[in-house]
């Protein structure tokens with residue numbers, strides 16, 4: 750597998766059922782967009798109800814080390830629906846999709862360098878943790894292609 754060996758039951762253990770349900774719903778809608786994915790960990794941008802995307806990072810099989818930029822997580826430090834959506838999206842994806850996700854930032858860097866942008870590397874670094882910027886850059890790159 751090109752991703753951490755997530756154990757879904759362990760991830761959602763002790764989590765309110767409604768939160769798990771919302772996370773699964775987000776995954777089903779395709780709201781968790783994988784930005785980096787390897788056995789060492791996953792970074793995803795997960796869209797929320799108000800169209801704001803949050804940044805989720807997780808690597809432990811039970812997601813005990815998960816971090817999310819949403820208010821819920823900031824308030825409680827507990828695994829939120831965005832973490833559930835991320836884990837579920839990874840578990841549902843085939844290996845090729847996961848590999849493709851992991852090539853996403855290198856691909857963007859290549860495209861920016863082809864455009865001879867001096868700040869390509871810094872931009873990609875910023876876009877890792879900035880869902881709006883990542884979408885913008887990928888949109889530009891796609892439009893230029």
Ligand SMILES: [Zn+2]
Nearest residue numbers: 817819829831
């Ligand atoms: Zn969250």
